[in-house]
Amino acid sequence: xxxxxxxxxxxxxxxxxxxxxxxxxxxxxxxxxxxxxxxxxxxxxxxxxxxxxxxxxxxxxxxxxxxxxxxxxxxxxxxxxxxxxxxxxxxxxxxxxxxxxxxxxxxxxxxxxxxxxxxxxxxxxxxxxxxxxxxxxxxxxxxxxxxxxxxxxxxxxxxxxxxx
Numbered sequence: 001x002x003x004x005x006x007x008x009x010x011x012x013x014x015x016x017x018x019x020x021x022x023x024x025x026x027x028x029x030x031x032x033x034x035x036x037x038x039x040x041x042x043x044x045x046x047x048x049x050x051x052x053x054x055x056x057x058x059x060x061x062x063x064x065x066x067x068x069x070x071x072x073x074x075x076x077x078x079x080x081x082x083x084x085x086x087x088x089x090x091x092x093x094x095x096x097x098x099x100x101x102x103x104x105x106x107x108x109x110x111x112x113x114x115x116x117x118x119x120x121x122x123x124x125x126x127x128x129x130x131x132x133x134x135x136x137x138x139x140x141x142x143x144x145x146x147x148x149x150x151x152x153x154x155x156x157x158x159x160x161x162x163x164x
Contacts, residue, residue, distance in 0.1 A: 019062040
């Protein structure tokens with residue numbers, strides 16, 4: 001039972017540490033499940049569940065299992081392909097992609113995303129959508145050349161920026 005005491009000392013995740021403490025109080029200190037639930041201000045069934053998992057699987061039973069998230073609505077390659085195309089191909093009369101225009105193009109294909117999630121997807125693909133700005137005539141030419149080397153300027157002003 002020393003493994004419970006040692007695991008409690010070494011554990012960094014507060015949720016797992018609480019579960020280890022509950023099991024320790026029951027197994028090592030001999031407290032009943034009801035006493036442990038009152039001491040930790042947790043439901044009796046929760047404590048019973050943790051103790052049962054410990055008895056069945058050991059310390060690994062107290063850890064959270066990986067959960068599958070919601071599957072993606074569309075493959076990354078599809079969004080990447082849309083970004084590589086001109087917005088006009090999707091009936092959008094703009095010269096470059098913005099989150100609003102990307103959202104519209106996806107909606108027309110029956111794919112619904114919030115703008116915030118689209119930002120995440122675009123960044124996961126390694127892109128930043130940068131709106132082209134006019135250049136200052138007095139800007140230093142060598143700095144502008146360095147900027148252009150690090151950016152891929154696409155059709156009609158779309159700047160696809162690969163993060164490094």
